[in-house]
Amino acid sequence: MTNMNQTVARETADQDTPVVAVEASKPAHGSVEEGKTVGKPFSDKAKFKLRDVEVFYGENRAIKNISLDIARNEVIAFIGPSGCGKSTFLRCLNRMNDSIDSCRVTGSLMLDDIDIYDPKRDVVELRARVGMVFQKPNPFPKSIYENVAYGPRIHGLANRKADLDEIVENSLRKAGLWDEVKDRLDATATGMSGGQQQRLCIARAIAVSPEVVLMDEPCSALDPIATAKVEELIAELSESYTIVIVTHSMQQAARVSHRTAYFHLGNLVEVNETSKVFTSPEHELTESYITGRFG
Amino acid sequence: MQPANLLLLTVVLAIVAYGFGYARSRTLATPLGGIRHLKSLPFYYGARASLWCAIPALVVLALWAAFQGKVIQTLVLGSLPAELAPGSAGEASLLLSKISNVASGALPAGFVEAPIAEAADRLEALREQSRMLMTALVVSVAVLAGFLGWLKIRPKLNARVQVESILKWLFFSCAALAILTTVGIIFSVAFETFRFFGKVPFTEFFFGSQWSPQTALRADQVAAEGAFGMIPLFTGTLLISAIAMTVAVPVGLMSAIYLSEYAGKRVRGIVKPLLEMLAGIPTVVYGFFAALTVAPFISDLAASIGIEASSQSALAAGAVMGIMIIPFVSSLSDDVINAVPQSLRDGSLALGATQSETMKKVIFPAALPGIMGGILLAVSRAIGETMIVVMAAGLAANLTANPLETVTTVTVQIVTLLTGDQEFDSAKTLAAFALGAMLFIATLLLNVIALKIVRKYREQYD
Numbered sequence: 038m039t040n041m042n043q044t045v046a047r048e049t050a051d052q053d054t055p056v057v058a059v060e061a062s063k064p065a066h067g068s069v070e071e072g073k074t075v076g077k078p079f080s081d082k083a084k085f086k087l088r089d090v091e092v093f094y095g096e097n098r099a100i101k102n103i104s105l106d107i108a109r110n111e112v113i114a115f116i117g118p119s120g121c122g123k124s125t126f127l128r129c130l131n132r133m134n135d136s137i138d139s140c141r142v143t144g145s146l147m148l149d150d151i152d153i154y155d156p157k158r159d160v161v162e163l164r165a166r167v168g169m170v171f172q173k174p175n176p177f178p179k180s181i182y183e184n185v186a187y188g189p190r191i192h193g194l195a196n197r198k199a200d201l202d203e204i205v206e207n208s209l210r211k212a213g214l215w216d217e218v219k220d221r222l223d224a225t226a227t228g229m230s231g232g233q234q235q236r237l238c239i240a241r242a243i244a245v246s247p248e249v250v251l252m253d254e255p256c257s258a259l260d261p262i263a264t265a266k267v268e269e270l271i272a273e274l275s276e277s278y279t280i281v282i283v284t285h286s287m288q289q290a291a292r293v294s295h296r297t298a299y300f301h302l303g304n305l306v307e308v309n310e311t312s313k314v315f316t317s318p319e320h321e322l323t324e325s326y327i328t329g330r331f332g
Numbered sequence: 333m334q335p336a337n338l339l340l341l342t343v344v345l346a347i348v349a350y351g352f353g354y355a356r357s358r359t360l361a362t363p364l365g366g367i368r369h370l371k372s373l374p375f376y377y378g379a380r381a382s383l384w385c386a387i388p389a390l391v392v393l394a395l396w397a398a399f400q401g402k403v404i405q406t407l408v409l410g411s412l413p414a415e416l417a418p419g420s421a422g423e424a425s426l427l428l429s430k431i432s433n434v435a436s437g438a439l440p441a442g443f444v445e446a447p448i449a450e451a452a453d454r455l456e457a458l459r460e461q462s463r464m465l466m467t468a469l470v471v472s473v474a475v476l477a478g479f480l481g482w483l484k485i486r487p488k489l490n491a492r493v494q495v496e497s498i499l500k501w502l503f504f505s506c507a508a509l510a511i512l513t514t515v516g517i518i519f520s521v522a523f524e525t526f527r528f529f530g531k532v533p534f535t536e537f538f539f540g541s542q543w544s545p546q547t548a549l550r551a552d553q554v555a556a557e558g559a560f561g562m563i564p565l566f567t568g569t570l571l572i573s574a575i576a577m578t579v580a581v582p583v584g585l586m587s588a589i590y591l592s593e594y595a596g597k598r599v600r601g602i603v604k605p606l607l608e609m610l611a612g613i614p615t616v617v618y619g620f621f622a623a624l625t626v627a628p629f630i631s632d633l634a635a636s637i638g639i640e641a642s643s644q645s646a647l648a649a650g651a652v653m654g655i656m657i658i659p660f661v662s663s664l665s666d667d668v669i670n671a672v673p674q675s676l677r678d679g680s681l682a683l684g685a686t687q688s689e690t691m692k693k694v695i696f697p698a699a700l701p702g703i704m705g706g707i708l709l710a711v712s713r714a715i716g717e718t719m720i721v722v723m724a725a726g727l728a729a730n731l732t733a734n735p736l737e738t739v740t741t742v743t744v745q746i747v748t749l750l751t752g753d754q755e756f757d758s759a760k761t762l763a764a765f766a767l768g769a770m771l772f773i774a775t776l777l778l779n780v781i782a783l784k785i786v787r788k789y790r791e792q793y794d
Contacts, residue, residue, distance in 0.1 A: 133682060138597070161684045169682035175675035178698050187693065188683040238679070245683060 068322075069304045072102035075319045076309035078298075080108040084249065084279045085130065090144035092125050092134070099125050101303040102144075107249075112271060112280045114290035114311065117300035118331065123283045126300070127251050129153070130281065131167035132160050148249075165192055168242035172254040174234035176226035176241070181218050184226045184237055185209060188245035204244055212240035213270050232263020239270060243278070250274065252282040256289065268293050287327055291315050299323045333467040335397045342393065342474055346386035349478040353381025356485050364487055372492035380491040383498055384481025389474035396466045404458045411454060413447050431455055521772065524765035531759040532560045537766060539563065543729035543740075545749060545760045560763050562770060564731040568739035572650045572721060573714040575735055579654025580714075581707055584661025591662070592669040593691055604666070611659040615719040622652035622724035634736055641736035642726070649725035650735065653717055657710045664706030668699045701785050708782035712775040718743040742771050 072089075083106035092100035100122045107113055115123035125134065132153060134140040146153040153163060165188075176184050185205045188194075195201035205222070209215040214236045218229075226237055235255060242250055252271070256264040271280060271293045284290050290297050290311065297314040299307045299322070307320045318324040325331060333341070357377035361367045367374055405428055409418065418424035427448075433439040434452035441449040485491070529537070540561020587607060591600050627648035634641035641647075672695050680690040696703075718741075726738030727748060749764040756762075 131682065133678065136677075136681070161686055163684075164682055165684035169678075171675060171678060171682075173675055175673070175679040177676060177679065177694050187680070187685075191683070191685050191689050191693070241679075241683065 069301055069306050069320070071304060072104070074104065074305045074308055076307045076314070077296075078105045078305065078308040080106040080111075082108045084109045084149065086145070086147040087129075088145040090126070090129065090142065090146060092122070092129060093139075093141040093143075094137070095139040099303055100129075103305040105298065105305060105308060107279060107281060108296075110275060110277075110279055111296060112275045112282065112294045113296045113298060114294035115281065115283045115298050115300060116285070116287060116290050116326070117306075118326065119285075120302075121300040122303040123298075123300045124253055127253055127281060127283050130249070130251055131164050131169055133169060135160065165245050166247055167249040167251060168245065168247035169251040170235070170238050170242055170253070170255045173258050174231055174238050176229070176234050176237050178225065178227050180223045181209075181226050181229070181237060182222040185240050185244050188241060192245055194245065208240040208244040209237075211243055211270075211274065212236045213266065213273075214240055230263070232259050232266060235259060235263065235267060236270065239267070239274075243274070247278065249279040249281065252280065254283050254285060257285060264289070287315070299326060301326075333463060335393060335466070338393055338467060338470055339390075342386055342389045342470065345389070345471070345474045345478060346382040349385035349482065350378040350382035352378075352478075352482050353485060354378030356381075356482055357487075357491075360485065360487050370487050371490045376491035376495050377485050377489075379495045381478060381481040381485065383495065385474050385478030387498075388477045389470050392473050393466070393470045396462075396469070400462045400466070404455065404462060407458060408451050408455050412451055416445070416447055435459075518772070521765050521769045524762055525769045527757070528759065528762035528766040531762065532766075536560055537562055537763075541731050543745070545745070545763055558759060560759065560766075562742070562767065564729040565740060565742045565745055565767065566770075567731055567733070568646065568725070568729070569715055569741040569743075571646050571733065571735065571739055572653065572725060572741055573711060575647060575650025576653035576657055576714045576717075577707070577711060579651055580657040580661050580710060583654075584658045584710075585665055585703065587658070588662045588665035588669060589691060589696075592666050593687065593695070604663075607662055608659050610656065611663075613656070615656065615717065616723075618652050618656050619719040619723035622648050622720050626652055627724050630736070639736065642738045644724060644726035644738045645736050646725050646739045647735040649721045649723075652724065653714055653720050656717075656720070657714055660710040660713060661706055664709065665699070665703045668702030668706065669695060671702070672698045701788055705782045705786035708778050708785070712778045712782075715771065715775055715778070716743060718747060722747060742767050746771075 085105075085107040087106070088104045090100055090103045090105075091098060103126065115127060117123050128134045129142055129146060130148075130153070134142065142154055148163070148167065151163075152158065177187065179187075182205055185208050186201055189201060189204045195204055206215060206219075209218060214233060217233065218224075218237075226234065229237065235258070239250070239255075256267050259267065268289060271282065274280060275295075282290075282294065294311045296308060297311045298305060299314065299318075299320070301322050307314065307318060307323045309319070314323060315327055318327060354374045354377060357370060357374040358367065361370050361374075364370075370377075408431060409424060409428070412427075416427070418427050430439065430444065431448060431451045432455060434441055434444055434449060435455045441452065444452075537560050540559060541563045542559035542561045543564045544559045546558060587603075591604055591607075595603065623644070627644055630645055630648050630651075631641040631643050676694050676698060677690055680694045681687075685693070721741045721744050725740060725744070727740050727744065728738050729740050729745070730737055732739060746764045746767050749761055749767075754761045
């Protein structure tokens with residue numbers, strides 16, 4: 038776990054421009070066989086059952102034959118170098134890749150007993166169950182209250198103003214933001230600090246009571262103090278939600294997650310308990326990555 | 333030499349000066365060990381020499397060309413015998429045109445008095461002298477200044493800074509030109525407007541509900557008094573603009589939404605340029621489309637359901653104008669909608685919102701100020717539009733809100749007031765300037781509002 042500071046890289050690509058794995062300049066720190074994942078990728082309490090998942094951007098195969106279970110109420114961290122496909126894989130879980138024309142997903146992706154990529158599946162319902170927090174805080178240019186109330190409104194979760202007020206308050210409380218903003222719920226959300234904005238986005242996501250929250254590098258645009266707050270929040274949320282978090286910070290993965298999955302060039306190399314991955318990784322590539330030999 | 337030729341000569345001299353300056357800087361650089369020991373690149377020394385050569389020469393040329401006419405005229409008039417000396421400014425200009433006609437040979441010298449013929453000769457001689465003097469002066473100034481500039485080239489001289497500061501002034505004057513033109517237009521319109529209000533009372537123009545600018549041309553002619561109430565014209569303008577906007581805003585906005593959110597790449601690549609082609613059709617084509625196709629269609633349609641409609645109607649002009657404005661609204665709105673960050677779309681979609689909910693509740697409100705700005709720009713375009721209205725809406729100044737009747741607009745009246753032979757001091761022609769001023773103020777206000785809104789929009793989510 039030396040050289041950690043250097044390995045806390047920042048992904049340069051934005052979340053709306055998917056990074057495609059590049060085969061070039063691969064250091065020879067071991068090799069990976071497609072579809073072979075070491076460690077414990079499967080679970081008997083699976084929330085998501087993902088089998089033989091492949092993702093293509095046009096001709097380009099960004100995810101290569103990945104099988105993984107994500108357990109109920111666990112926090113699983115996806116780590117790996119830039120362009121390894123971890124964000125792409127995350128976005129499959131609530132079909133956020135749909136908006137990219139050239140993107141094609143194959144394999145079986147099950148959330149409980151529903152097929153995520155069933156063509157007849159209503160993505161609205163899916164996304165209500167699987168919420169998402171993005172890399173850059175993206176509050177709507179509306180008031181703080183309206184931001185949180187947005188989801189419940191479109192899903193008709195509250196019949197009366199009082200119900201809505203309650204949902205908003207609860208979500209903001211869970212996101213640890215209530216005390217900071219309760220006196221200025223009508224203030225515009227874009228005027229808040231970056232960390233507050235990100236926690237607002239988390240509050241917005243949990244306001245529709247999802248079962249799963251996907252987080253795509255939620256702290257990469259935040260300073261260390263705001264990061265610490267968000268991490269604290271993740272620990273609290275894990276009691277009621279399943280959380281999948283993509284991160285470039287290995288310390289963060291070590292701090293917040295129960296299990297860690299290491300991705301490399303579109304392959305899922307290793308999945309195991311977080312403590313195990315960071316102390317005694319089974320795969321050579323995982324070891325090279327977490328010790329900072331490349332990243 | 334004619335000023336135009338002289339101008340050309342100055343440019344040639346400036347180019348020569350550039351060559352000399354360039355060469356001298358290189359020569360100076362050689363003993364020092366190459367051009368890297370110069371303060372600036374040889375190009376800048378050359379440019380500096382050429383600017384030194386050209387600028388004073390051009391200033392002299394401009395001043396000479398501006399004043400020579402006046403000076404020569406004064407000299408010629410002053411030399412006339414006392415009995416022919418003009419009594420008034422009008423007489424003077426008549427006399428001068430007579431003299432110059434003789435001088436140019438348009439009027440044979442035999443037809444005029446001897447002193448006039450002499451004056452014509454003098455005029456010709458003076459012009460010749462002036463030309464020669466000008467040529468000599470400009471060329472010598474150019475050569476002298478260019479030589480001085482060339483002489484002053486030293487390795488330590490920072491020519492780049494000097495050249496760049498001159499270029500900065502050049503750019504500034506280009507920018508100032510547009511502003512000065514606007515100011516000039518404002519003044520000329522304002523001046524004539526004041527003259528108009530000297531003839532027609534303020535209250536009549538602003539509050540009168542009658543517009544019939546036909547006044548008697550001669551004292552003995554029997555004609556109407558002339559009424560200059562601008563209300564019917566502005567009502568007509570507003571009516572037609574309102575109809576145009578009712579067509580353009582929904583259609584333009586919805587096509588923008590379709591193009592930016594729903595259309596695939598290929599559809600967008602085809603539809604967008606096609607839509608923008610609407611903006612490239614000349615308005616006169618729209619005009620006869622409105623007059624020959626749409627207006628009769630509307631009046632037939634109205635007649636078939638038992639409503640009386642004029643063959644030229646505000647509806648026809650407004651509808652066609654609306655079609656013309658669609659690309660304005662759609663193109664600007666499309667840009668604004670596209671400028672809304674993708675992250676907001678993702679945020680909304682990830683919450684389980686449908687595409688239309690995302691559009692309605694997140695993107696549209698975020699883009700609204702920009703869309704408003706675009707609409708206001710389209711409105712000022714509609715207000716200023718003339719050709720379609722001339723052809724399709726008619727000329728009768730009716731004070732009506734019925735879109736099936738014929739109406740007229742401010743711009744159309746300006747055109748009819750000023751076309752043809754008109755005296756430029758009657759209330760009738762001056763009214764055109766007053767109308768123009770009002771129109772200018774109205775569109776200026778709209779533009780200011782539009783710019784304000786657009787600027788506010790810029791600060792929205794950055």
